Amino acid sequence: MEMRESDLRTFKLLQQRHCPECGGTTVLTDPAAGEVMCRACGLVLDEDHLDQSPEWRAFSPDEQRARVRSGPPTSLRYLNGGLATTFLPRHDPSGNVLPFPAQQTMQRLQRWQHRAQTQSSHDRNLTQAMTELARLADYLNIPSTVTEHAAFLYRKALHQNLVRGRSIHAITAASLYLACRLTQLPRQLTMFADANEQPHARARVKEISRYYRLLQRALNLEIPVDDPTIYLPKIASNLGLTQRIQNTAIQLIHSAKQRHAVVGKNPVSIAAAALYIAARGDATPVTQKAVAAAAEVTEVTIRNRYKSLTHALELEFTSQSEPAS
DNA sequence: TAAGATAAGAGGGACAT
DNA sequence: ATGTCAGTCTTATCTTA
Numbered sequence: 001m002e003m004r005e006s007d008l009r010t011f012k013l014l015q016q017r018h019c020p021e022c023g024g025t026t027v028l029t030d031p032a033a034g035e036v037m038c039r040a041c042g043l044v045l046d047e048d049h050l051d052q053s054p055e056w057r058a059f060s061p062d063e064q065r066a067r068v069r070s071g072p073p074t075s076l077r078y079l080n081g082g083l084a085t086t087f088l089p090r091h092d093p094s095g096n097v098l099p100f101p102a103q104q105t106m107q108r109l110q111r112w113q114h115r116a117q118t119q120s121s122h123d124r125n126l127t128q129a130m131t132e133l134a135r136l137a138d139y140l141n142i143p144s145t146v147t148e149h150a151a152f153l154y155r156k157a158l159h160q161n162l163v164r165g166r167s168i169h170a171i172t173a174a175s176l177y178l179a180c181r182l183t184q185l186p187r188q189l190t191m192f193a194d195a196n197e198q199p200h201a202r203a204r205v206k207e208i209s210r211y212y213r214l215l216q217r218a219l220n221l222e223i224p225v226d227d228p229t230i231y232l233p234k235i236a237s238n239l240g241l242t243q244r245i246q247n248t249a250i251q252l253i254h255s256a257k258q259r260h261a262v263v264g265k266n267p268v269s270i271a272a273a274a275l276y277i278a279a280r281g282d283a284t285p286v287t288q289k290a291v292a293a294a295a296e297v298t299e300v301t302i303r304n305r306y307k308s309l310t311h312a313l314e315l316e317f318t319s320q321s322e323p324a325s
Numbered sequence: 326t327a328a329g330a331t332a333a334g335a336g337g338g339a340c341a342t
Numbered sequence: 343a344t345g346t347c348a349g350t351c352t353t354a355t356c357t358t359a
Contacts, residue, residue: 206335209336209337210336210337213337264349264350287326287327288327288328289326289327289328297352298352299328300329300330300351300353301352303329303330307329327358327359328357328358328359329358330355330357331354331355331356331357332354333352333353333354334351334354335352336350337350338347339346340345340346340347341347342345
């Protein structure tokens with residue numbers, strides 16, 4: 001009970017704040033979702049709220065290492081147990097016909113219970129999703145700032161009723177992948193499927209992909225096209241290639257971009273093909289098969305990108321290093 | 326064995342109906 | 343809302359050096 005009153009105070013306090021970004025506009029907040037944002041410009045202002053009460057979403061950088069938490073947070077438990085399980089069952093099963101004022105009371109309580117149940121399912125969903133989010137982020141070595149972003153995206157999705165009828169795990173993975181794309185963090189969609197159960201990884205890729213697009217559209221997000229070079233270090237280290245080869249690959253990609261030879265292609269395959277070309281020009285033996293495995297794309301795709309890249313860069317490439325093959 | 330070539334199919338975007 | 347089209351990527355199979 002005390003928790004709820006203090007939450008209410010927090011709620012009012014936050015409601016009266018003003019957005020530091022765009023001036024005098026009011027700030028909209030929903031303590032149940034832990035969401036605080038500016039109604040006008042969309043700026044997220046949830047830091048203060050984070051500090052005031054310990055919550056499931058408050059993973060600081062220190063906390064990130066230690067598994068954040070596994071159970072539901074205390075405040076959410078209050079909301080759930082206090083209203084849904086304590087109040088109504090105590091009034092309900094008296095069995096006899098109630099006097100009229102008591103019936104009115106019952107109706108009010110039922111309304112509250114309905115609200116509390118709705119809210120608690122909302123909260124249970126969030127709790128589960130945040131646990132999964134933390135697990136995924138840990139598995140894929142995703143920094144906490146990006147995970148935080150993903151949590152925000154998930155909450156918005158939940159608010160817009162995008163989760164109902166869909167897998168929480170898949171939506172969570174899609175949120176995290178979306179956050180990676182938004183922050184240009186080099187993570188591939190297939191990794192998110194691998195992080196779940198292996199047997200249906202293939203189906204999961206499609207599922208996550210669908211939800212990724214769904215979220216992107218529903219939340220009106222503009223995804224920056226990522227630069228193929230962000231994938232170079234990972235692929236190169238998988239292959240044990242030198243920094244010099246990486247630098248050559250970077251040059252190749254830059255030239256290719258200037259010739260508009262990379263648009264519409266998977267950045268990962270561009271990066272992989274550039275590395276293949278660079279390694280070959282450097283007389284370091286590396287097979288297409290190895291490159292394909294390191295980049296997690298198929299050999300055929302490597303070949304196609306290899307062909308299109310060499311074609312696009314024909315002048316520079318042939319004059320620099322290699323005659324023909 | 327590595328690399329090239331070809332074909333068929335999936336999934337989704339653009340566009341028209 | 344539904345269908346078609348062009349393009350990408352994948353899987354599979356065969357050929358070539």
